[in-house]
Amino acid sequence: MFFILLIFIVLPVNAHVPISADNNNDLTTALSVEKPTKSYAIYGHLHDAGDGGYYKFCLNAGERLTLSLMTPGFGAPVPDMIVMSPGTSGNIEGLSLPVTVPLDYNAKVIKGQKPVTAEYEPFSPAAIFNVASYSKNITRPGTYYVAVISPADETQYSIAVGYLEEFSLFEWVLVPVNVINTHLWEGQSIIAILAPFLAIIILGLILIARRERDNRIKKPLSFWLATIAGLCYLGGASIVLIQMVRVLMVTGPSAGVIITLIFALIPILLGVWALRIARSTSPQSKEDRLSLVIIGLLGLLFWAGLIIGPVIAFIAALVPERY
Numbered sequence: 164m165f166f167i168l169l170i171f172i173v174l175p176v177n178a179h180v181p182i183s184a185d186n187n188n189d190l191t192t193a194l195s196v197e198k199p200t201k202s203y204a205i206y207g208h209l210h211d212a213g214d215g216g217y218y219k220f221c222l223n224a225g226e227r228l229t230l231s232l233m234t235p236g237f238g239a240p241v242p243d244m245i246v247m248s249p250g251t252s253g254n255i256e257g258l259s260l261p262v263t264v265p266l267d268y269n270a271k272v273i274k275g276q277k278p279v280t281a282e283y284e285p286f287s288p289a290a291i292f293n294v295a296s297y298s299k300n301i302t303r304p305g306t307y308y309v310a311v312i313s314p315a316d317e318t319q320y321s322i323a324v325g326y327l328e329e330f331s332l333f334e335w336v337l338v339p340v341n342v343i344n345t346h347l348w349e350g351q352s353i354i355a356i357l358a359p360f361l362a363i364i365i366l367g368l369i370l371i372a373r374r375e376r377d378n379r380i381k382k383p384l385s386f387w388l389a390t391i392a393g394l395c396y397l398g399g400a401s402i403v404l405i406q407m408v409r410v411l412m413v414t415g416p417s418a419g420v421i422i423t424l425i426f427a428l429i430p431i432l433l434g435v436w437a438l439r440i441a442r443s444t445s446p447q448s449k450e451d452r453l454s455l456v457i458i459g460l461l462g463l464l465f466w467a468g469l470i471i472g473p474v475i476a477f478i479a480a481l482v483p484e485r486y
Contacts, residue, residue, distance in 0.1 A: 183207075183344065184216055190263050193217035193308060196324055200226055203324045206348050207315035209242065213261050216311045218322070224299045230309060230426065231323040232275060232295040235349045240315035241275035241294045244322075249305040262310045263298050283417035286426070287342050288406050290413045319348060339399070339466045346406070359405050360469065361400035368392040388479035389441035389455060395472030396434030396462060402469075403427040430467035433458050437476060447484070455480035 184207040187194040196203060199220040207216045222228055232244045245262050250269040264270045275294040282291040302309075311320055330338075346356050371390055375382055407423045437458050440451045455476045462473035 166210065170377050184386040185219075187217050188215060190265065190308065192218055193219040195219045195221075198326050198329075199228060199307075199325055201325045202328050203322075204345075205322045206345065207311065207322070208348075209311070209318040209320070210316065212315050213266060214313045215262055216320075218309045218311075218324075220307045220309070220324075221305075222307055223304045224301055226301045227326065228299045228301060228307055229324065229326050230295075231293055232273070232311065233321045233323065234275075234278070234292050234294055235319050235321075236290075237278060237281070239292070240313065240318040241277050242318050242320050243275050243312045244273040244295050244297065245274065245312065246271050246297055246299070247308040247310070248299070249303060249307070262312060265308065268308070271297075274397065281414045282417045283410060283414040285417075285419035285422035286338075287345055288403070288410045288423045289345060290410045290421075315445070319350075321348070323468055336463050336470065337362060339469045342466075343469075354364040356402065359401035360395075363398040363401055364391065364394045367397070371479055383484045385447055385479050385482050385484060386441050388475055388482065389437050392455070392458070392472050392476040392479055393434040393437030393441065395457075395468035395475065396430040396437065399466075399468045399472060400427045400430040400434070403430075426465060429465045430462070430472075433461055433465075434472075437479075445470075452480040 184194050186192055187207075187313070194217065196205075196206070196218060199222055209216060220228060228246075230244065230246070232242065234241060245264075247264055247268045247270045250267065262270070273295045278294055282293065283290050309322070310324065328475050343353070343356055347353065355473040368391070403423060404427050405426070407420065411417070411420070437455065440447070440454055440458075443451055459473040459476035459480070462468050462476060463470070467473065468476075
């Protein structure tokens, strides 16, 4: 009942499906956003000043084109955004940047402004540095283009697109992997990101192995698998908590911390549950194995254990007792 209640509390909160953009440096290779009304977070990197990243949106009348341009930090280069809309006049509003505008399209430049504050994003968690935004209710259906233009070398940016929070099952399960990619985009190293996860697993296994050696009772494979699954859940929660503290040092206090703490608390509870099952009397009962399946399913639902933990929990539920 506790987990069901949390599902109804957490899932309605806004979130974006992450996408990586590459090789979209002109109109012909523009990245097509298949469902522009769906909330996406697109991450891009422009290497040289004057480079552009192009995006294509097919919109119907009554829909809305919603864009928010972001950078990874206060001191990061700030790009500009050009929105190209189908029309007949070919107006170009304030366009002085190198960008290709299709024939009979209107173009509007939204100049990026250096951020003075950062917003707290609870799911990653991450600091959001908004530099430009755009919203337009579509009355003329057709293909719309957006270009992000770099004023400097090595410009990292992201675009939040759409307003409908929708995830496919595959997108939801892969969120932990995509969050790591987001942290890499922010400039963090993979070692710094994964250090708490690996530290908890390694130290936990060392402590548990010493305890079991002193007990002089040989444990089956299922014991070690359930133990590793539980430690993965605790390690994943440690990443979330450390990232939360890191972001709060930039953004200051935020009510969104409640959501982050929920996504840290659930893996901790599941990890402790898995570790308790691992310590239960061997051989494991059917109830223990069913519990491990539930732990795996809830782990995937709540992004626990970096996918590795839930997979190992499933394996632990299925393997026979082996010594």
